[in-house]
Amino acid sequence: xxxxxxxxxxxxxxxxxxxxxxxxxxxxxxxxxxxxxxxxxxxxxxx
Numbered sequence: 001x002x003x004x005x006x007x008x009x010x011x012x013x014x015x016x017x018x019x020x021x022x023x024x025x026x027x028x029x030x031x032x033x034x035x036x037x038x039x040x041x042x043x044x045x046x047x
Contacts, residue, residue: 001031004028005036005038007043013028013030016028
């Protein structure tokens with residue numbers, strides 16, 4: 001099992017499914033969805 005932290009369009013299951021199909025990847029199957037914090041990290045945009 002992989003823990004996956006998402007934001008933006010990756011939180012939209014239908015959009016993520018479309019992206020996976022376009023890339024030839026298996027569609028992601030979520031076991032559970034809930035808000036979480038990753039201690040010691042912060043979301044940063046540096047472009």
